[in-house]
Amino acid sequence: MKQVDLVILGAGPAGSAAAVTARRAGLTVALIDKARFPRDKLCGGLVTGRCAAHLARIFGQEITEDLFDTRRNFEFFLQGQDLGRLDDVPPLHLTMRHAFDARLLGHALAAGAEDFTGHRVATLDLAQNRVTLDRGEALFFKVLIGADGVQSPVAKELFGRAFDPDRVGFALEVEAPTQAASEQTPIRIDFAAARWGYGWSFPKRGSTTVGLGGLHAPNPDMKAHLAAYLDQLNTGQDAKVKGHFLPFGEAKSHPGRANILLAGDAAGFVDPITGEGIGHAIHSGELAALSAARAIQKNMPDQAFKDYRHATRPIRHAVRHARLLRPLIFTPRLQPFFARTFRTSRSLKREYMHLLSGEAEYPELLFRVLARLPAASLRNIRGKNP
Ligand SMILES: Cc1cc2nc3c(=O)[nH]c(=O)nc-3n(C[C@H](O)[C@H](O)[C@H](O)COP(=O)(O)OP(=O)(O)OC[C@H]3O[C@@H](n4cnc5c(N)ncnc54)[C@H](O)[C@@H]3O)c2cc1C
Structure with missing residues (x-):
């Protein structure tokens, strides 16, 4: 004792x-x-x-270099559609x-x-x-x-x-063997690679961590989404797939x-x-x-x-503000609007990056996005958050 x-x-x-x-x-x-x-x-x-x-x-x-690979380049996609790239964003670190x-x-x-x-x-x-x-x-x-x-x-x-269980998230990942990534190799984000979620490709020194995740309930077929995503990126198809829950809002x-x-x-x-x-x-x-x-x-x-x-x-x-914003990005019916706005707006992409880097908080981004949104879309998202 x-x-x-x-x-x-x-x-x-x-x-x-x-x-x-x-x-x-x-x-x-x-x-x-x-x-x-x-x-x-x-x-x-x-x-x-x-x-x-x-x-x-x-x-x-x-x-420190022994533990982290720092990246400054980002590219964004939505269902294969190129939403643009940002170079020299505030540094993000992969470990x-x-x-x-x-x-x-x-x-x-x-x-x-x-x-x-x-x-x-x-x-x-x-x-x-x-x-x-x-x-x-x-x-x-x-x-x-x-x-x-x-x-x-x-x-x-x-x-x-x-x-x-109705609100929790779930994610799948593989470690894909890759040739050595350089500091310029971009981090890739694929919105909507899963329903109410996204896919990622994080290039590190020994491998690339590729995964996708989203709300668990609307994604009973998450494994199939991952297989399609790996095919799309043409990497990691033979790697071991692992899964884990994550609280997602x-x-x-x-x-x-x-x-x-x-x-x-x-x-x-x-x-x-x-x-x-x-x-x-x-x-x-x-x-x-x-x-x-x-x-x-x-x-x-x-x-x-x-x-x-x-x-x-x-x-x-912070979590609640992000939940308010989430339907604008993840509601399937709003995705054409989101894709158009995100693709054409460099400042919105930068805002997103500043959010990730900790130089901005959600309320700023929330108001900027709401200001661009047609009234019909606002009505559309009401009550949409799972
Ligand atoms: C696929 C995936 C990708 C993610 N990617 C990112 C990312 O890129 N960046 C990011 O910031 N976050 C990411 N996250 C979220 C991040 O992994 C978690 O938020 C983070 O690990 C939480 O840390 P924690 O210390 O709360 O819990 P954990 O890291 O889960 O640690 C919990 C510890 O508790 C121990 N434990 C559990 N049960 C018991 C028990 N009964 N007895 C004793 N010990 C126990 C476990 O062994 C574990 O070591 C991701 C999550 C997933 C699932």
Whole structure:
């Protein structure tokens, strides 16, 4: 039996960010993950400027060549139709998650988090503030952070299920062997490669990560969409296909309860247009640890959630704004309008890139797009968001 201030379940980006921040605040931390690291996490590995800023602030992790390939060129398509290309956009960074997550975990352990990776949780007793590991050891906590991904056992324990199957997203990916990509090789985005979703091709040094994803419910034939997409790009047809859920606009309005906090995918903090989740995961992990530290300092661990819910409002708002904009991009009947506007407007493409790089926020983009939209289209999208 062991008593710590904070148990963190999940040592992905959210969990490691929480661990580093909590150690800096002087808390004792047990960091648990069922996997031993390095481990794979299915992901495009695109790190935006917004995410890079969180990495530097929280981990002191810079964008270094050993971990990232930086790209400045982008091309956009919609069902094979060329929507144009942008060169010299704000830099975006591509990484491989097995190396990236292991590096972040290294920062967390170096900061003094106790390493319980390679261990499954056997029982989770939220009433007794106790987690029991598969090897029988019991850990008692003041605050628990569930940073345990989209299928979060902590969220299941709190709410009976980790996500709403009607609103969750699903994505498929392959690692396609490619000749060495250069700094000029463009990142490719294909809107509508899946229904209410998109496809991507991320050229890295050893391979190209090709995938597509979107809302799960309208895409029962996601594998067929991927096969068609790989044929279209003429790459990766023989590579192993892997799939993973992602919360796609499903930010939980109550990401936790009392002394239990959910961070990252467990809280549903993923952008419902771009699918970006690493930045929100790291940021929410940091916020969860700070809320835990404040509540523990006041000797009122049960107050942690109230503090955390307030702190994560900007993340939930960002997800909500993106959800408002999403029908304009993904509603099938509006796609001709979207394609025409996006193809002809260089400024809209730049705006999109500034959003990805963290130099702009959704409200600016939302108002610019709404201003261009005919009234009939506005009526068309009302109530369209799944
Ligand atoms: C195909 C795909 C492509 C994506 N591409 C991008 C992208 O390019 N850029 C981007 O920003 N985001 C992308 N995302 C989203 C991104 O991968 C997630 O938002 C991000 O990984 C969330 O981090 P996390 O720490 O919350 O969860 P995770 O990275 O999922 O980490 C959760 C951890 O919890 C552990 N865990 C789970 N259950 C248990 C248990 N019972 N006991 C112990 N440990 C447990 C897991 O082993 C895991 O290590 C993509 C997602 C998918 C599916």
